[in-house]
Amino acid sequence: MAEDNIKLMQGNEACAYGALAAGVTFFGGYPITPSTEIAEILSREMPKNGGRFIQMEDEIASMAAIIGASVAGAKSMTATSGPGFSLMQENLGYAYMTEVPCVVVDVQRGGPSTGLPTKVAQADTMQAKWGTHGDFFPIVLAASTIEDTYHMTIKAFNLAEKYRTPVTLLLDEVLGHMREKIRIPDSSEVEIVNRIKPTVPPEWYQHFELTATHVSPMANYGEGYRFHMTGLTHDPSGFPTAKPAEIKEKLDKLKSKIMQNADDICAYSEEFLDDAHIVVIAYGITARAAQQAVRIARQRRFKVGLFQPITIWPFPEKRLRKILENADLAIVAELNQGQLIHEVRKIAKTKTRVVGTFRYDGELMTPMQIVDKIKEAHR
Amino acid sequence: MSTASTIVYNYLRSKKKFPHVWCPGCGIGIVMGALLRSMADLEIDKNNVVMVSGIGCTGRMPVYCDFNTLHTTHGRAIAFATGVKIAKPNMKVIAVVGDGDGLAIGGNHFIHAARRNIDITTILVNNRIYGMTGGQYSPTTPWQKIGSTAPHGNVEHPFDICDLAKGSGATYFARGTVYHATQLQVLIKAALQKKGFSVVECISNCHTLYGRLNREGSAVKMIQWMKENAINAKVAEKKSPEEIEGKILTGELWNIERPEYTEQYERLIERLGGKPPAEEKPEEKEEAVTQ
Numbered sequence: 035m036a037e038d039n040i041k042l043m044q045g046n047e048a049c050a051y052g053a054l055a056a057g058v059t060f061f062g063g064y065p066i067t068p069s070t071e072i073a074e075i076l077s078r079e080m081p082k083n084g085g086r087f088i089q090m091e092d093e094i095a096s097m098a099a100i101i102g103a104s105v106a107g108a109k110s111m112t113a114t115s116g117p118g119f120s121l122m123q124e125n126l127g128y129a130y131m132t133e134v135p136c137v138v139v140d141v142q143r144g145g146p147s148t149g150l151p152t153k154v155a156q157a158d159t160m161q162a163k164w165g166t167h168g169d170f171f172p173i174v175l176a177a178s179t180i181e182d183t184y185h186m187t188i189k190a191f192n193l194a195e196k197y198r199t200p201v202t203l204l205l206d207e208v209l210g211h212m213r214e215k216i217r218i219p220d221s222s223e224v225e226i227v228n229r230i231k232p233t234v235p236p237e238w239y240q241h242f243e244l245t246a247t248h249v250s251p252m253a254n255y256g257e258g259y260r261f262h263m264t265g266l267t268h269d270p271s272g273f274p275t276a277k278p279a280e281i282k283e284k285l286d287k288l289k290s291k292i293m294q295n296a297d298d299i300c301a302y303s304e305e306f307l308d309d310a311h312i313v314v315i316a317y318g319i320t321a322r323a324a325q326q327a328v329r330i331a332r333q334r335r336f337k338v339g340l341f342q343p344i345t346i347w348p349f350p351e352k353r354l355r356k357i358l359e360n361a362d363l364a365i366v367a368e369l370n371q372g373q374l375i376h377e378v379r380k381i382a383k384t385k386t387r388v389v390g391t392f393r394y395d396g397e398l399m400t401p402m403q404i405v406d407k408i409k410e411a412h413r
Numbered sequence: 414m415s416t417a418s419t420i421v422y423n424y425l426r427s428k429k430k431f432p433h434v435w436c437p438g439c440g441i442g443i444v445m446g447a448l449l450r451s452m453a454d455l456e457i458d459k460n461n462v463v464m465v466s467g468i469g470c471t472g473r474m475p476v477y478c479d480f481n482t483l484h485t486t487h488g489r490a491i492a493f494a495t496g497v498k499i500a501k502p503n504m505k506v507i508a509v510v511g512d513g514d515g516l517a518i519g520g521n522h523f524i525h526a527a528r529r530n531i532d533i534t535t536i537l538v539n540n541r542i543y544g545m546t547g548g549q550y551s552p553t554t555p556w557q558k559i560g561s562t563a564p565h566g567n568v569e570h571p572f573d574i575c576d577l578a579k580g581s582g583a584t585y586f587a588r589g590t591v592y593h594a595t596q597l598q599v600l601i602k603a604a605l606q607k608k609g610f611s612v613v614e615c616i617s618n619c620h621t622l623y624g625r626l627n628r629e630g631s632a633v634k635m636i637q638w639m640k641e642n643a644i645n646a647k648v649a650e651k652k653s654p655e656e657i658e659g660k661i662l663t664g665e666l667w668n669i670e671r672p673e674y675t676e677q678y679e680r681l682i683e684r685l686g687g688k689p690p691a692e693e694k695p696e697e698k699e700e701a702v703t704q
Contacts, residue, residue: 059500060496060499060500062495062496081678081681081682081685081687082685082686082687083687084682084687084688085687086499086500086678086682088495088499090492090495090525091492091521091522091525092521094489094492095489095492095495095521095522095525098485098486098489098492098493098495098496098522099492099493099495099496099499100496101485101493101496102465102483102492102493102494102495102496102497102498102500103496103497103499103500104496104500105483105497106463106496106497106500106501106504107500107501108496108500110496110500124486125485125486125489128485128486255463255481255483255497255501255504256460256461256463256481256501256503256504257460258460259481260459260460260479260480260481260482261481261482262475262476262482262484263482263483263484264476264484265484265485265486266484273430273476274476
């Protein structure tokens with residue numbers, strides 16, 4: 035067996051190389067701290083592999099271009115941070131509505147507005163769910179290590195292709211810029227998922243065909259299918275509709291595609307939960323502080339465990355609900371003023387107290403902040 | 414030359430997408446007709462055409478055309494088209510935009526696509542008003558004309574779209590009117606053949622709103638006005654500035670050569686040993702993705 039390919043890498047670098055491993059063929063982006071290295075690396079590497087990179091005039095155009103490229107058959111992505119993510123929201127909704135696979139990486143920084151370009155936050159958690167107008171059931175992932183970032187970028191592409199939907203990957207400033215050891219897997223170890231292609235002749239093809247899994251096979255432009263796409267609410271053939279039954283059918287399809295496949299989409303990791311009365315819930319970079327905190331608290335004889343959602347949306351509520359059945363206390367740790375805590379509150383029964391510990395001053399949460407919260411809230 | 418009926422059969426989604434949404438007398442249908450006839454003249458394979466639009470009256474055109482069609486968000490047609498063109502450089506990409514859609518909310522994409530000189534044919538239907546939302550003034554509404562949001566007369570000045578396109582780097586610009594339908598067809602045909610960012614401004618009539626608000630009369634009267642006030646640029650050259658004051662200059666106004674974006678990028682790929690452009694077939698590209 036060949037020697038492992040071990041590298042020291044930045045998170046943004048890992049994201050870019052993960053995208054290349056996933057088979058990215060189109061990147062459209064706009065410079066923004068702290069995500070810019072992703073664009074810089076891809077601008078250098080993509081043309082060497084026959085891929086195409088373009089720096090668009092703004093984030094609105096970036097999002098538009100990656101959708102256009104994807105419909106034409108590319109595996110496409112963009113990378114940005116909070117202010118750019120805000121600008122992408124309208125077209126992100128367009129990608130969702132028209133069921134176009136693409137990947138949006140949001141390297142989160144402090145907000146609101148221009149906020150803290152070079153400091154860490156996890157405050158786009160709810161924007162990733164509710165940023166675009168209308169009902170929206172997105173797939174959103176959050177990475178917590180550099181190695182994670184590499185694999186999660188590949189996973190984002192795979193989920194986008196599998197479910198014909200935009201996928202957002204949430205990183206953050208620290209993850210983006212921190213360097214860590216990473217083992218780059220051999221390409222034979224990497225699972226790649228491609229969109230399902232139609233098997234019917236063009237005259238029978240419906241771009242939004244209703245299927246049992248709610249995922250429609252997808253032809254690309256230039257393959258002889260000549261379909262129509264519109265952000266207007268449309269029927270299975272893709273043309274605008276104003277019929278109430280067809281409108282409902284379309285919105286149900288979009289929701290069911292994600293929610294009925296939630297078991298397949300949802301990922302999470304767990305530690306020390308078997309006998310835990312206290313459950314710490316943390317995601318992304320904060321999960322690492324939480325992991326350390328749980329270990330420290332365990333040494334101090336607290337029956338505490340960690341639940342780390344890897345898929346933020348859809349929220350892994352089925353699993354967490356089961357875990358909280360035996361818990362008296364849930365502590366949600368996040369780098370914002372309290373966002374994901376609302377999801378935990380929704381599913382916790384009255385027996386389980388839900389408290390939060392937050393940090394939003396541009397610094398990372400320390401394990402001791404969480405340990406102190408465990409001590410304080412435990413009774 | 415194809416006959417009208419074969420063009421309708423070939424290029425329109427004639428079976429179920431009509432009647433269209435446009436007002437009786439609207440000029441957009443004439444623009445669409447000129448576009449489809451010029452494509453028939455060039456015998457363009459419709460499987461190889463992507464028609465992209467934004468939001469507005471003009472934005473509805475792709476629904477009726479039997480190409481690969483993409484009806485996008487307001488103002489973003491050219492940005493979506495950029496992605497399509499780069500992903501499939503061999504496809505013919507056409508953006509159909511209005512004056513509000515293409516030059517106000519989409520103005521930034523317009524100038525940057527021109528600057529890149531990316532091979533997109535932009536058909537800009539200029540009816541000088543936001544029609545679909547009810548007659549608000551647009552970036553091409555003339556000074557002092559009335560819009561529903563300029564009830565006391567427009568205090569802003571309009572773009573000269575030709576200067577804008579030229580100044581931004583477009584390699585082809587032509588202007589026609591919906592009265593001069595045959596000329597429009599010739600101009601669009603030339604634009605489709607141009608390798609680079611080409612723009613055809615089609616002066617159209619919105620008698621329902623612009624005409625009514627500005628007391629310019631019916632569709633017939635507004636189109637009559639185009640007949641009387643358009644002057645071919647070649648003819649205008651021989652006239653004095655006084656004689657062409659207030660006239661619409663039509664015809665090919667700008668045609669230069671400059672390296673085209675996707676060609677340049679393909680060369681870059683080739684230089685870096687990515688893939689020679691010859692392999693640029695859709696099927697093969699899909700294979701490459703899975704490796």
